[in-house]
Amino acid sequence: KLEKMPRVYLSEKAVKIDAVTEIDDLYEALLQEEAAGNLVINRHENMSEEEKSKWHAVVEKDVENRGLKSKEDGDYAAFIHEHFPEII
DSSP: OBTTBTTOOOOSSOOOOOOOOOOSOHHHHHHHHHHTTSOOOOOGGGSOHHHHHHHHHHHHHHHHHHTGGGOOOSHHHHHHHHHOTTTO
């Protein structure tokens, strides 16, 4: 498990890869899955104020844990700065 990436795990041994699926546009693929009924996307604009508050608290904690308040480099930091400026 990586310290700064809590949902990423590394294997101590080589792992055989059986198949690879390349996805050119992940957002479009997710929208297609949603349209097919295979995925539910909870959009920010459809959340209640209570749900938004809880979500913002999670993002704010992640920003704090990653030390992103003082740096803007990297895609994740740039995304947070652009879309959640109230958190930074």
